[in-house]
Amino acid sequence: MTKAKQAQNQRSSKGQMRVIEAVMASLIVVSAVAFLFAFAATPSSQPQETSELEKIGHNVLHDIDEQGLLARFVYRSEWANLTSAMVVSLPTNVYFNLTVYDVNGNPISHPLMQYGNQQIFDSSKAVASVSYIVPGYQTNYSPRILVLKLVRG
Amino acid sequence: MRMAREKKGQFIIIAALLLSIMIISISTVIYGTVTYYRQERWEEYVTIVDSIKTASCNLLQVGLANYTQTLNQSVLRGYFNLWMRDVRKAYPGFGVDLSYNLASGIRSAYGVSLNYSLGLARTWNQRVSFSASDATVNIDIASVGLKGYNFSSHVLLKMNIRDAVWYSKESKRYVLIYISVDKEGPEAMINLQKSNFGVKLSGATQAFSMKRYYSRTYGYFIYEIQISSIDALPSSVEVTLQDTRGIKTVSYTTNIQQSSE
Numbered sequence: 001m002t003k004a005k006q007a008q009n010q011r012s013s014k015g016q017m018r019v020i021e022a023v024m025a026s027l028i029v030v031s032a033v034a035f036l037f038a039f040a041a042t043p044s045s046q047p048q049e050t051s052e053l054e055k056i057g058h059n060v061l062h063d064i065d066e067q068g069l070l071a072r073f074v075y076r077s078e079w080a081n082l083t084s085a086m087v088v089s090l091p092t093n094v095y096f097n098l099t100v101y102d103v104n105g106n107p108i109s110h111p112l113m114q115y116g117n118q119q120i121f122d123s124s125k126a127v128a129s130v131s132y133i134v135p136g137y138q139t140n141y142s143p144r145i146l147v148l149k150l151v152r153g
Numbered sequence: 154m155r156m157a158r159e160k161k162g163q164f165i166i167i168a169a170l171l172l173s174i175m176i177i178s179i180s181t182v183i184y185g186t187v188t189y190y191r192q193e194r195w196e197e198y199v200t201i202v203d204s205i206k207t208a209s210c211n212l213l214q215v216g217l218a219n220y221t222q223t224l225n226q227s228v229l230r231g232y233f234n235l236w237m238r239d240v241r242k243a244y245p246g247f248g249v250d251l252s253y254n255l256a257s258g259i260r261s262a263y264g265v266s267l268n269y270s271l272g273l274a275r276t277w278n279q280r281v282s283f284s285a286s287d288a289t290v291n292i293d294i295a296s297v298g299l300k301g302y303n304f305s306s307h308v309l310l311k312m313n314i315r316d317a318v319w320y321s322k323e324s325k326r327y328v329l330i331y332i333s334v335d336k337e338g339p340e341a342m343i344n345l346q347k348s349n350f351g352v353k354l355s356g357a358t359q360a361f362s363m364k365r366y367y368s369r370t371y372g373y374f375i376y377e378i379q380i381s382s383i384d385a386l387p388s389s390v391e392v393t394l395q396d397t398r399g400i401k402t403v404s405y406t407t408n409i410q411q412s413s414e
Contacts, residue, residue, distance in 0.1 A: 025169035032173030036180050058200040065207060068397060103239045132204050133243050135212040138399035139219035141232045143208075143239050 053094065053128030053150040060089040061132045061146060074100055074108075074144050075137035083113045090150075095120050097149040108144060116153060124151040198297050201244060205251070209290045210306045212236055213272075217286040217308050218399030220273045229255060229272045229286060248295025256287035262307060263339045278391075278405040285309045309337040310400045315371055317390040318410045319383060328354060330378040330390055331371065332404070341374040342396060351393035352378055386411055 064070045064085050073082035086096055095116025100109040121127065132146040216229035237251045255272030267274040267285050276283045287307040293300045315331040330352070334342040347363045359380045368375040378392070387409060395401045 021165045025165050028166070028169040028173050029176070032176050036177060054197065054200060058203065062203070062207060065211070071211070103242050130200060131243065133208040133240070135208045135236060135239075136215040136232075139215065139222055141212070141215055141219075141235060143236075143243070145243050 049126040049152065050128045053126070053152065054130050056090065056094060057096070057128060057130035057148045057150045058132065060086060061130065061148060063089060065132075065134070070146075071134050071137040074134055074146070075140075075142075077109075079109055079111050079113055083115065086113075086148075087115050090115075093153045095151050095153050097121060099147050101145045101147065103143045103145065105145075116151070120153055121149065121151055127151050198247075198294060198299065201247065201249070201294065202292060202299070202302060205240060205249070205292055206290075206304055206306075209236070209251075209253075209288075209304075210308070213286045213288060213306055213308045214398050214400065217273065217284060217310075218401070220286070221275065221284045221401035222395075222399070226271055226273060229288070233272075233288070246296070248293075250293040250295065252291045252293075254289040254291075256289075256307075260287060262287070262309060263311070263335075263337075265311075275402070277403040280404060280406045280408070281311065281313045282402045282404040283309065283311050284400055284402045307337055308398075308400070309335070309339070310394070310396055310398075310402050311335040311339070312392065312394050312402050312404045314390065314392060314404045314406050315373075315375065316410065317406055317408070318412050319386045320412050320414075321386075322413055326382065326384055328380045328383045328387060328390070328409075330380075330392060331368070332376045332378065332392060332394075333371065333373045334376065334394065334396070336396070343374050345376065345394070345396060349395055349397070350376070350378065352380060353389075353391040353393075354380060354383065354387040355389055356391075 061070065064073075064082075069085060070082075072078065073085070082098070086098060090096060096114065097116075098109070098113040099107055100113075101107055128150045130148040130150070132148065134144045134146065136142050212232055213229070216232045219225065219228045219232075233253045233255070237253070240249055240251050243249075256269040256274075257271070259266050259268050261267075262285065265276075265281075265283065267276065267283060269285070269287055272286050272288045274283070274285045274287075285307060287305070289303055289305045291301065291303040293302070311334070313333045313335075315333055317328065317330045319328050320326065332350075334345060336342050343365070345365070347361075350361075350363065352359045352361050361378050361380045363379075364377045366375060366377070367373070389405060389407045390409060391403065391405045393401065393403050
């Protein structure tokens, strides 16, 4: 074998080695990225949806309270008016169930304050729950806890 | 030559490995940072704090309404003590702890100085009368390490007898009282009804009619109270107001103008 042919063979095997190295390096980088995608569990939309509904529910109760109506509805047992105020204030595709408790957890609101079928609440995956306290009305201290459950239809 | 080639090969693979580690590390940190807010469910705690804050302000109204109707100076302190206990019951498992500081001594609000005692103050039987309550509330939520979130809240009812005039024009003799009412903010109260007011002239209760309108003369929202068939100039005018929140105040004046126009 001549010297020129030996040098050519060496260059050839060197080039092949570079290709193999490059392929191996690419494989390492690709597998690292694949590993990231496999383990980086993106948050599902469910908690975001619940969080959004909680925000809506709290804002609606807060707005009715700011107008001085919430305490009146709750302490005078004006449940129909409270339900109507909620229906008007919430977006049309949001359904709710509202229960009023005393501070010991005993339900006060006997009639069902609900907008939307029970089936929607049962089948929905994202049910948001908001607690809101009203401390009293006029001169009397007697806290009431409003528990509002919301789903999107 | 062989050694040199092997070293070069190892270098590329090691570089690729290092690059992979860097990608994974940086991505993990970035992912953790951007999703931290969502994982912690801040919304729940923000709504709890907001709910307690609003309710504490409402408690000041309830306490002030009770005080102005019963003159029980310690009512607000009693209500806040109950409130501290009941908030823990309302949010079990969150480690909510509430403390309060009721205003004491002279404090200025909306350009007037009020002398508070146990968070309550009133200045009645003057031309401009006030009823007010003021407290600072501190909230701790142990479950999220929230400590020392505090806010001040105050409630005010202010009534001002702008003018009281006795008109004596031939056979028509009547008294007109011009009143403005403000609440905290300061914000003019424009939703009051006749049933919210009571009027006494020279110490005697009177029947009256009422109009409400924006007055260009005063540049304010005015309640105009008219008492008919008053034959003589009254010695005093006393107006009692109980607003929609149940808060009461009493304005009084002996400065009554006389007009025959």
